[in-house]
Amino acid sequence: MHLLKKVFFFYYDGFRQMTLGRKLWLIILIKLFFMFVILKIFFFPDLMKKNFSNDRERSDYMIEELTQIK
Amino acid sequence: MLQNFDMSLVDWSRGQFALTALYHWLFVPLTLGLSFIVAIMETIYVKTGDEAWKKITKFWMTIFGINFAIGVATGIILEFEFGTNWSKYSWFVGDIFGAPLAIEGILAFFMESTFIAVMFFGWEKVSKKFHLAASWLTAIGSNLSALWILIANAWMQNPVGMHFNPDTARNEMLDFGAVALSPTAINKFLHTVTEAYVLAALVVLGISAWYLLKGRDVLFAKRSIVVGSVFGLIGILMTIYTGDGSAQQVFKTQPVKFAAMENLYEGQAQAPLIAFGITAKEVEGEPGHHPFAFKIPLPGMLSFLATHDFNAYVPGLKDLIYGNPEHGILSFQEKADRGAVAQEALRQLKEARDNDPEKYKELRAKFDDPSWLKEYFAYFGYGYYKGEDPALLIPNISMTFYSFHLMVILGFWFLLVFVLALIWGVKDKLAGKRWFLWLMVWTAPLAYLATELGWITAEVGRQPWIIQDLMPNMAAVSNISATTVQVTFWLFTLTFTILAIAELKIMFKQIKLGPKDGGQ
Numbered sequence: 285m286h287l288l289k290k291v292f293f294f295y296y297d298g299f300r301q302m303t304l305g306r307k308l309w310l311i312i313l314i315k316l317f318f319m320f321v322i323l324k325i326f327f328f329p330d331l332m333k334k335n336f337s338n339d340r341e342r343s344d345y346m347i348e349e350l351t352q353i354k
Numbered sequence: 355m356l357q358n359f360d361m362s363l364v365d366w367s368r369g370q371f372a373l374t375a376l377y378h379w380l381f382v383p384l385t386l387g388l389s390f391i392v393a394i395m396e397t398i399y400v401k402t403g404d405e406a407w408k409k410i411t412k413f414w415m416t417i418f419g420i421n422f423a424i425g426v427a428t429g430i431i432l433e434f435e436f437g438t439n440w441s442k443y444s445w446f447v448g449d450i451f452g453a454p455l456a457i458e459g460i461l462a463f464f465m466e467s468t469f470i471a472v473m474f475f476g477w478e479k480v481s482k483k484f485h486l487a488a489s490w491l492t493a494i495g496s497n498l499s500a501l502w503i504l505i506a507n508a509w510m511q512n513p514v515g516m517h518f519n520p521d522t523a524r525n526e527m528l529d530f531g532a533v534a535l536s537p538t539a540i541n542k543f544l545h546t547v548t549e550a551y552v553l554a555a556l557v558v559l560g561i562s563a564w565y566l567l568k569g570r571d572v573l574f575a576k577r578s579i580v581v582g583s584v585f586g587l588i589g590i591l592m593t594i595y596t597g598d599g600s601a602q603q604v605f606k607t608q609p610v611k612f613a614a615m616e617n618l619y620e621g622q623a624q625a626p627l628i629a630f631g632i633t634a635k636e637v638e639g640e641p642g643h644h645p646f647a648f649k650i651p652l653p654g655m656l657s658f659l660a661t662h663d664f665n666a667y668v669p670g671l672k673d674l675i676y677g678n679p680e681h682g683i684l685s686f687q688e689k690a691d692r693g694a695v696a697q698e699a700l701r702q703l704k705e706a707r708d709n710d711p712e713k714y715k716e717l718r719a720k721f722d723d724p725s726w727l728k729e730y731f732a733y734f735g736y737g738y739y740k741g742e743d744p745a746l747l748i749p750n751i752s753m754t755f756y757s758f759h760l761m762v763i764l765g766f767w768f769l770l771v772f773v774l775a776l777i778w779g780v781k782d783k784l785a786g787k788r789w790f791l792w793l794m795v796w797t798a799p800l801a802y803l804a805t806e807l808g809w810i811t812a813e814v815g816r817q818p819w820i821i822q823d824l825m826p827n828m829a830a831v832s833n834i835s836a837t838t839v840q841v842t843f844w845l846f847t848l849t850f851t852i853l854a855i856a857e858l859k860i861m862f863k864q865i866k867l868g869p870k871d872g873g874q
Contacts, residue, residue, distance in 0.1 A: 298475025304416065304864070305474065308423035311856060318849065319430055327842050328434035331441040331832050339522065344704065346445050346523035350829065351701035 364828045366839040367439045372813070373843065374431050376806055377850035381425020381857070383805050386500055386547055387554020388418040389493035391585055392473075393486070398581075400486050410574055412477070413869035414558065415489075419474060420864060424857040429503070431846065439839060443820055443830035448524035450516055450533060451506050458502035465495035500550075501543050508539035510821050511812070512607040518731060520703050520721040538603045542812075545596035548589050549808060552768055553801040555586025559775055560798030561865055563791040566784060574869045576779060579794075583776040590769045597765070598659065604815075605660035608822060610674050610747070611815035614754040616656055618670040619643045621678065625668035627655035628759070633752050641745035642671035644752065671751075675744045686736070686744045689823075693737030696730040735824045749817040757810040764804040771797050 302309070336342045392415050399407035433455070436444045444451070472480060472488035480488070509515075515532030516525040527533060559582045562575035605612045612618075617633055618625060619642060631649035636642070654664035669683055677685030699717055706714040720726045739746055771794060778784045784791065818826040 294475060294479060295471065297479075298471065301475075304860070305419070307860070308420060311853075312423050312426060315853070316427060319427060319434075323431065323842075323845075324434055327838075327845070328438040330437035331834070332437070332445055342445060343522045343524070346442060347520075347700055347704045349442055350446070350523060351697045351704075 360836060361828065363836040363839065364831050366836050366843060367831045368827060370439065370839055370843045370846065371432070371435055374435065374846055376809065377854070378428045378432065379806060379809060380802060380854060381421055381428060382500065383550030383553040384421045384557060385418065385425060385496050386550035388414060388421065389496045390551065391554055391558060391581060392418055393489040393493045394585065395581055396486050396489050400482050406573060409869055410577055415473065416864055417861060420857065420861050422470070424853055439832055439834065440830050441832040443825060445524060446825055447821070449527050450509055450525050453527060453530065454502040454505045458499050465491060465498065469495060497547055500547055504543045504546055505534050505539045508536060508542045509533055511816060512536060512538035513821055513824060518721065520700050520718065538607060541596055541599040541603050545593060545600045548592040548596060549805055551589030552586055552593055553805055555582045555589055556768060556798045556801040558582035559586065559794045563794035565868070567788060567791050571868050576782070576784065579775055579779045579784065583772045583779055587772040587776060590765065590772055593765060601659050602661065608816055609669055610671065611749065611754070612660065613669065613671045613674060614749050614751050614815050615758040615811060617644055617646070617751055617755045618656070618668060619672050621668060621670040621673040623657065623665055623667045624654045625656035626651035626653045627659060633755060642675065642748040642751060671748060686747055689733040689736040690740040692730045693733040693735060694740045696734045697737040733823060735819065735826050735829070738826055738829060747818060749815050754811055754815040757807040757814065761804050761807040761811060764800055768797065768801065
């Protein structure tokens with residue numbers, strides 16, 4: 285418990301005493317929000333997961349796609 | 355065959371991936387190299403107890419922190435693109451890509467993230483030695499992150515250690531050691547990280563030279579230049595050495611790329627290395643043939659670069675397209691025929707799976723037969739080009755040639771800069787050589803140019819393959835609209851440009867403030 289408290293205050297004090305770091309953390313948070321909330325959800329779905337319900341369907345689709353021989 | 359593919363979609367998807375990868379790589383090498391430079395500077399501080407070294411360490415740590423914060427997670431977008439734009443590729447590579455990336459996520463990322471907090475928050479709170487250990491572990495963690503990504507990339511250039519499962523259409527890892535320790539992976543990792551060290555050292559030299567030009571923070575600048583030039587000198591020598599190893603691997607596993615790097619059309623023994631050359635327009639009817647308008651050849655050196663034998667035969671693009679039985683080189687058409695056989699076997703196997711157990715068993719056995727795999731499956735991707743124009747299998751020669759040559763020229767320029775900076779730095783003669791200080795300032799951005807050119811050589815030179823010989827780009831892209839990709843392409847351009855501007859603005863502000871208190 286004592287160790288956990290020490291670790292907590294290590295980070296707590298570290299964040300509190302930041303100057304330039306605050307600006308950098310803000311940039312990191314905006315960036316992560318943009319990537320995971322906007323890009324990932326609206327623009328980058330995992331198509332194989334989204335379009336098929338199981339691996340058999342995914343495999344069948346892939347083999348058809350891989351063997352488009354005229 | 356090709357009419358089945360939307361080439362506009364392929365081009366936009368490639369463009370988008372190139373854009374995000376090149377932007378991502380603007381941030382990564384400085385993190386990889388500067389983390390070690392900071393650790394070295396802190397080691398000197400801990401050994402000597404000299405507070406000036408602590409100030410120097412803290413300033414460069416701040417620069418490292420800015421770059422880390424702006425660059426962190428920009429690589430995640432590449433993984434998003436795998437799932438959306440390159441979903442067929444993602445399925446096809448199976449767990450080969452998953453394992454190294456998972457290890458990166460669990461091991462390296464957490465290692466890096468934990469110790470970076472000690473680095474920044476731990477001054478005066480933990481012992482000097484513990485803090486120093488955290489700095490070294492951050493550097494090692496950052497470099498380990500790069501290791502796993504580069505192993506995955508190396509596998510795409512030289513797919514080894516796996517078995518293709520025709521039931522699932524996925525590659526399965528058979529031998530992790532073969533994937534992780536393939537000569538391609540080892541050379542790629544070492545060449546990439548050492549040139550990242552060179553870049554970081556040149557950034558240190560450039561910023562320090564600026565201080566000397568301004569006549570401020572002189573002791574800080576001189577000490578930084580000595581550390582930077584020693585680190586950079588070791589880095590560039592290792593880059594040249596590993597570049598030699600990489601060239602031999604490319605010659606063995608990606609001969610078309612090797613020929614493109616040197617614009618070699620006609621294969622020859624005692625092949626010359628082009629020290630400097632200007633390529634002319636492609637000869638009509640001879641795909642890939644760009645005669646030199648001007649060249650300075652070094653006789654036998656290309657053969658030596660490829661095999662360490664001045665007399666060795668180096669195949670040119672003509673041999674690789676039309677074949678050369680004397681040297682055991684298959685023609686493009688022969689490979690396309692074999693690839694088509696493998697594709698047809700896969701198609702028939704799927705049909706037989708539920709209806710014809712005997713035929714299924716017979717076809718399945720082929721995919722487990724090493725000699726059949728070597729003879730046919732090894733050329734799987736060529737099947738898409740059966741009856742097509744062989745020009746489709748040739749990368750952009752000019753781009754590959756010039757990127758490679760400019761990178762090499764810059765590499766030797768960096769070597770010269772490090773040697774002179776070290777000699778004049780140790781003799782304390784730098785302050786009087788303003789012309790050289792300006793050169794150091796302007797060499798820093800050239801380091802970024804060189805590292806990006808390295809990636810352009812590696813990636814453009816291997817086109818059209820996303821996985822060498824097995825999967826061309828066009829077979830790897832998802833069936834989505836090109837418009838969707840265009841939208842995200844411009845979105846990324848905007849986002850990354852904002853990030854790059856933010857990085858430069860914050861960094862320049864910090865540099866102007868200088869190392870008064872060791873940075874913020």
